[in-house]
Amino acid sequence: MKKVEAIIQTSRLNAVKEALQETGVDGMTVSEVRGHGRQKGHTEVYRGNEYTVDLIPKIKLEIFLPDNVVEQAVQAILKTAKTGKIGDGKIFISQVDEAIRIRNEERGDLAL
Secondary structure, three states: OEEEEEEEOHHHHHHHHHHHHHOOOOOOEEEEEEEOOOOOOEEEEEOOEEEEEOOEEEEEEEEEEOHHHHHHHHHHHHHHHOOOOOOOEEEEEEEOOOOEOOOOOOEHHHHO
């Protein structure tokens, strides 16, 4: 069982969600986050004053998947989140030792 975390541009959320649903991914957690990597932010002008926006709004997806579905999900995210420009985001994959559904105490892949 794996945890897939994807940091993507806010504008790509609907396309990524649809692509994941097509691959059979049922559930995910979506959070609005802020951060920067190499993009480093940008400057904007508001009411005549220039200021730096160094923490860019992004979307963080957290998805827990059986091992046999991970690569399909990753490919779906890559195809739909990629614009080819700086700031497209990152995908992190980590091992999950156990999952337990609270309602009926199912464990492992059944709990997903």
